[in-house]
Amino acid sequence: MTFVAKPKTHHPKLPRNELGLTRRDYEGAVSTLCAGCGHDSVSAAIIQACHELSIPAHRVAKLSGIGCSSKTPTYFLGKSHGFNSVHGRMPSVATGANMANRELYYIGISGDGDSASIGLGQFAHIVRRRINMTYVVDNNGTYGLTKGQFSATNDKGSTSKKGVPNLYEPIDLAMMAIQIGATFVARSFSGDKEQLVPLLKAALKHEGFAFLDVISPCVAFNNHNGSTKSYEYVRGHSSALALADLIPTRDAIEVDYAPGAAEDVAMPDGSTLRLRKLRDDYDPRNRVTAMDTLMRMNEKGEIVTGLLFLDDDPSDCHEILGTVDEPLASLGEAELCPGSERLETINAAFR
Amino acid sequence: MKPTDITDPNYFHKVVDCQWACPAHTPVPEYIRLISQERYTEAYMVNWDSNVFPGILGRTCDRPCEPACRRVRTEEKPVAICRLKRVAADHKGDIRDYLPRIPEQKNGKRIACVGAGPASLAVARDLLPMGYEVHMFERDPKGGGMMRSQIPAFRLPMDVLEEEVNLILELGVVCHFGQEITSMQALLDQGFDAVFVGTGAPRGRDLDLPGRAEADPFIHLGIDWLASVAFGHTDRIEGKVVVLGGGNTAMDCCRTSRRLGAESVQVVVRSAFEVMKASEWEKEEAIAEGIPILNNRPPKSFVVEDGKLKGMWFECVEPVRQDDGRLKYVPSGEADVFIECDHVLIAIGQDNHCPWIERDLGIEFDRWDCPVLDAETLQSGNPKVFFGGDSAFGPENIIWASAHAHKAAISIDLFCQGKDVKADRPPEGVNLISQKMGMHEWSYDSEHDPAPRYHVPHADLSRSLSNIKIEVELGFDRHLGAKEAQRCLNCDVQTVFTEKLCIECDACVDICPMDCITFTANREEEELRQHLMAPADNPAQDLYVSGDLPDTDRVMVKDEDVCLHCGLCAERCPTGAWDMQKSIINIPQVHA
Numbered sequence: 056m057t058f059v060a061k062p063k064t065h066h067p068k069l070p071r072n073e074l075g076l077t078r079r080d081y082e083g084a085v086s087t088l089c090a091g092c093g094h095d096s097v098s099a100a101i102i103q104a105c106h107e108l109s110i111p112a113h114r115v116a117k118l119s120g121i122g123c124s125s126k127t128p129t130y131f132l133g134k135s136h137g138f139n140s141v142h143g144r145m146p147s148v149a150t151g152a153n154m155a156n157r158e159l160y161y162i163g164i165s166g167d168g169d170s171a172s173i174g175l176g177q178f179a180h181i182v183r184r185r186i187n188m189t190y191v192v193d194n195n196g197t198y199g200l201t202k203g204q205f206s207a208t209n210d211k212g213s214t215s216k217k218g219v220p221n222l223y224e225p226i227d228l229a230m231m232a233i234q235i236g237a238t239f240v241a242r243s244f245s246g247d248k249e250q251l252v253p254l255l256k257a258a259l260k261h262e263g264f265a266f267l268d269v270i271s272p273c274v275a276f277n278n279h280n281g282s283t284k285s286y287e288y289v290r291g292h293s294s295a296l297a298l299a300d301l302i303p304t305r306d307a308i309e310v311d312y313a314p315g316a317a318e319d320v321a322m323p324d325g326s327t328l329r330l331r332k333l334r335d336d337y338d339p340r341n342r343v344t345a346m347d348t349l350m351r352m353n354e355k356g357e358i359v360t361g362l363l364f365l366d367d368d369p370s371d372c373h374e375i376l377g378t379v380d381e382p383l384a385s386l387g388e389a390e391l392c393p394g395s396e397r398l399e400t401i402n403a404a405f406r
Numbered sequence: 407m408k409p410t411d412i413t414d415p416n417y418f419h420k421v422v423d424c425q426w427a428c429p430a431h432t433p434v435p436e437y438i439r440l441i442s443q444e445r446y447t448e449a450y451m452v453n454w455d456s457n458v459f460p461g462i463l464g465r466t467c468d469r470p471c472e473p474a475c476r477r478v479r480t481e482e483k484p485v486a487i488c489r490l491k492r493v494a495a496d497h498k499g500d501i502r503d504y505l506p507r508i509p510e511q512k513n514g515k516r517i518a519c520v521g522a523g524p525a526s527l528a529v530a531r532d533l534l535p536m537g538y539e540v541h542m543f544e545r546d547p548k549g550g551g552m553m554r555s556q557i558p559a560f561r562l563p564m565d566v567l568e569e570e571v572n573l574i575l576e577l578g579v580v581c582h583f584g585q586e587i588t589s590m591q592a593l594l595d596q597g598f599d600a601v602f603v604g605t606g607a608p609r610g611r612d613l614d615l616p617g618r619a620e621a622d623p624f625i626h627l628g629i630d631w632l633a634s635v636a637f638g639h640t641d642r643i644e645g646k647v648v649v650l651g652g653g654n655t656a657m658d659c660c661r662t663s664r665r666l667g668a669e670s671v672q673v674v675v676r677s678a679f680e681v682m683k684a685s686e687w688e689k690e691e692a693i694a695e696g697i698p699i700l701n702n703r704p705p706k707s708f709v710v711e712d713g714k715l716k717g718m719w720f721e722c723v724e725p726v727r728q729d730d731g732r733l734k735y736v737p738s739g740e741a742d743v744f745i746e747c748d749h750v751l752i753a754i755g756q757d758n759h760c761p762w763i764e765r766d767l768g769i770e771f772d773r774w775d776c777p778v779l780d781a782e783t784l785q786s787g788n789p790k791v792f793f794g795g796d797s798a799f800g801p802e803n804i805i806w807a808s809a810h811a812h813k814a815a816i817s818i819d820l821f822c823q824g825k826d827v828k829a830d831r832p833p834e835g836v837n838l839i840s841q842k843m844g845m846h847e848w849s850y851d852s853e854h855d856p857a858p859r860y861h862v863p864h865a866d867l868s869r870s871l872s873n874i875k876i877e878v879e880l881g882f883d884r885h886l887g888a889k890e891a892q893r894c895l896n897c898d899v900q901t902v903f904t905e906k907l908c909i910e911c912d913a914c915v916d917i918c919p920m921d922c923i924t925f926t927a928n929r930e931e932e933e934l935r936q937h938l939m940a941p942a943d944n945p946a947q948d949l950y951v952s953g954d955l956p957d958t959d960r961v962m963v964k965d966e967d968v969c970l971h972c973g974l975c976a977e978r979c980p981t982g983a984w985d986m987q988k989s990i991i992n993i994p995q996v997h998a
């Protein structure tokens with residue numbers, strides 16, 4: 056917790072984006088989380104990604120549940136819409152909001168407790184429904200806000216601060232997401248913004264359900280020796296399989312990647328997603344082999360990061376349901392309530 | 407890059423831009439904090455220790471600290487460092503208890519100081535507490551040098567001058583005032599253990615133009631004329647006055663003329679406005695007093711008719727910027743201009759002049775008549791004779807005189823003890839003291855005020871033009887002083903990094919409002935400067951580079967350039983790898 060407000064003064068050479076804004080214009084209130092919490096770095100990465108994409112803050116809605124992680128939307132994009140909902144229930148609120156207005160960017164922030172314990176059911180169904188949003192789990196393997204109980208993503212054998220090991224199998228939310236229909240799945244680390252920021256940019260531009268499992272150490276309750284989610288452990292045990300860069304134009308700019316290692320995917324808004332494979336045997340666009348590789352590396356206790364899975368022709372819930380292009384929220388009463396005669400005809404069709 | 411050696415006193419000293427730029431290295435942020443705490447007496451003494459004349463300098467200093475102030479780079483205008491010095495002087499209490507004690511028992515060494523300007527006075531102040539017997543010889547009846555004879559009372563009131571000059575004289579200087587020294591040999595023959603020459607740069611430059619001799623009764627050398635005003639020999643100037651020159655002397659001459667009854671006053675300068683030597687604020691004040699400044703007009707001749715000055719001819723030129731950035735003046739094609747005037751004040755510079763020093767005493771002089779000295783020790787070719795102030799390297803200002811004096815006093819002390827004036831000099835040092843008081847509490851006020859620089863109130867213009875003794879600037883009152891003080895960034899409270907504690911959580915990087923901190927792979931400096939959170943494009947400002955970090959093969963790099971010293975990095979660091987520590991730079995003085 057910091058009591059001094061962050062000075063408004065900024066570096067005189069801070070870059071401005073297409074909207075003429077600096078990164079500082081995307082900040083929120085000063086964080087009240089513990090000093091050193093990984094969640095603050097995730098917030099900083101979101102700020103940077105939104106700035107680099109020149110996203111107007113008022114076109115973003117931030118949604119969250121309950122937890123230290125779920126508090127963070129207050130600490131970024133201070134000029135965006137926000138809804139801090141009930142523990143584990145962010146997916147419902149996100150679904151409703153997205154149904155009502157398909158034109159906003161939706162950023163969901165959740166925790167491993169929020170999404171893998173109390174909210175696991177909600178999580179599974181928002182993935183299935185492919186709500187067009189960026190869903191971030193700040194994964195620290197613990198219930199930070201309630202002072203350090205093991206969460207459902209905590210690895211079996213990983214110990215508490217007092218040395219007691221966790222007895223249960225962990226849930227791998229990324230793997231679940233791939234299995235049940237997410238079209239963009241990545242894992243990253245709060246301490247590696249060089250990887251995280253481009254992934255977030257790609258996720259924000261992805262027109263489908265994009266899921267990011269971000270390992271984000273809890274300095275207060277899960278950063279000790281024996282924990283598999285400490286800064287030191289994650290640094291020593293993770294490796295990336297594939298990376299994503301977002302290039303603002305469609306002109307493929309040649310860069311010096313090893314032949315075959317870089318592939319460009321055209322994005323609907325005219326930008327290019329550049330996929331960089333770091334291992335020859337890994338194809339992030341093949342759901343089956345992706346899951347296979349993940350399983351095998353999980354067994355070995357290796358933390359796999361980067362872009363894990365991408366469906367480069369995604370669909371979202373609105374497409375599945377065939378809703379109108381215009382946001383429902385901006386339709387008038389006449390369009391939304393076509394009247395009792397029309398209802399009669401519909402009902403008759405079911406008889 | 408190699409890890410930064412923060413035990414090198416210069417490293418953190420350079421971060422305190424104002425202190426580094428001050429010739430006497432006054433601990434500026436320290437006294438500004440004391441002003442915020444309304445501890446004016448202590449703030450005054452911090453100044454008195456390093457620059458000797460806080461009340462005088464708080465009104466007249468050349469302020470090399472201000473353009474150096476970090477606020478110029480983070481916001482726009484520097485902290486009003488000089489005016490805050492005056493706040494300390496104006497509001498101080500009784501300082502007697504803080505003054506150094508002068509030993510009853512002398513050390514048996516006798517020192518002669520020639521001249522009673524700021525340089526000699528500061529040497530005396532440094533040596534008296536060590537038991538030296540200091541004899542001061544001055545041609546004028548009173549001490550102060552050019553601070554008395556040149557700086558007009560509307561900038562420096564007499565009581566302020568006398569208070570600080572007398573303070574030193576009363577420490578026990580043996581005064582021989584009204585006595586001109588005419589022979590160095592004779593002085594040395596009196597058996598002094600060392601001689602300090604603080605005679606200034608006393609000769610005003612003249613202008614050898616057609617008509618100069620005939621016009622002589624109507625022409626005055628600026629510094630001589632100002633001296634005669636200061637000593638009360640001149641109290642009026644009639645008719646139209648032209649002042650030649652673009653430096654501070656010219657500004658004092660024109661503003662003084664304006665107050666002594668001149669019908670009109672104008673300043674004519676051979677060069678362009680931007681390159682005039684006068685300080686920005688001096689030019690602004692002259693213009694505000696309605697004095698026109700004519701630039702690019704080199705003087706050609708004086709015109710005298712019937713034994714009376716009629717006026718002067720000037721050429722018209724225009725500046726052309728050359729490849730090396732310097733200005734060259736070429737004729738503008740306009741016809742010469744004639745400016746009518748009854749008096750001309752020539753203020754085009756001063757020269758050193760020591761006819762009283764015999765040339766066979768080992769003291770050599772260069773072609774500008776400046777003595778050849780060792781720049782560090784200020785010792786001349788005659789080991790007993792030391793120089794300082796304007797007499798050393800040509801005309802400078804009061805703060806340089808104090809700075810020279812401290813160095814010369816150290817040399818004199820070493821010399822008198824039979825030590826080596828170079829090898830035995832006390833070294834500079836740095837102490838670092840943590841400012842942490844609690845979880846989020848620092849013993850300094852870490853929040854700065856981003857407000858623009860506060861304006862200082864001025865006396866009513868017509869009133870101040872009516873009387874040369876009315877001080878133009880009124881100074882900040884306590885309230886405004888406190889507000890201006892809050893603009894200071896506390897650049898002496900340093901960010902100190904301990905790499906072995908760092909877990910690379912990025913909290914400091916994320917919170918830093920100025921993007922100073924980066925964790926990255928080490929590289930050569932030039933390359934590193936371009937691989938930071940924000941490009942480090944100011945090579946005058948150092949990069950603080952840590953040793954290798956424990957968990958990755960990266961290093962921490964901090965660009966000192968625009969750090970606000972807000973302490974947020976240290977507040978957000980979970981492990982205490984960052985700490986805010988006050989750097990106290992020990993600038994050696996004789997007694998320290």
Ligand SMILES: Cc1cc2nc3c(=O)[nH]c(=O)nc-3n(C[C@H](O)[C@H](O)[C@H](O)COP(=O)(O)OP(=O)(O)OC[C@H]3O[C@@H](n4cnc5c(N)ncnc54)[C@H](O)[C@@H]3O)c2cc1C
Nearest residue numbers: 466521523524525545551552587605606795796802803804
């Ligand atoms: C018009 C004018 C305005 C100035 N305004 C400022 C200002 O606002 N701020 C600033 O910082 N500086 C200012 N200066 C410069 C400043 O006054 C000098 O740099 C400073 O006073 C130099 O100090 P000093 O001790 O070296 O010599 P001085 O102050 O020049 O003192 C030398 C003394 O030695 C005496 N002396 C000389 N020869 C002999 C001798 N043979 N025997 C006995 N006594 C002798 C002289 O009478 C004089 O009193 C100004 C200068 C001028 C000319």
Ligand SMILES: Cc1ncc(C[n+]2csc(CCOP(=O)(O)OP(=O)(O)O)c2C)c(N)n1
Nearest residue numbers: 122123124142166167168169197198199200
């Ligand atoms: C319905 C409900 N049950 C339980 C709680 C208590 N509770 C608050 S936060 C939390 C766990 C948060 O863990 P996680 O989502 O991982 O967030 P973190 O604090 O670790 O970021 C729990 C159990 C609650 N607020 N509401």
Ligand code: SF4
Nearest residue numbers: 424475476894895897
């Ligand atoms: S902000 Fe204060 S400490 Fe920093 S350079 Fe300016 S006056 Fe000096």
Ligand code: SF4
Nearest residue numbers: 918969970972973975
């Ligand atoms: S004190 Fe720390 S946080 Fe504040 S500007 Fe300097 S480096 Fe950044």
Ligand code: SF4
Nearest residue numbers: 908909911912914979
């Ligand atoms: S906040 Fe402290 S521990 Fe974290 S990266 Fe910065 S210095 Fe290291």
Ligand SMILES: [Mg+2]
Nearest residue numbers: 166167195197
């Ligand atoms: Mg958690």
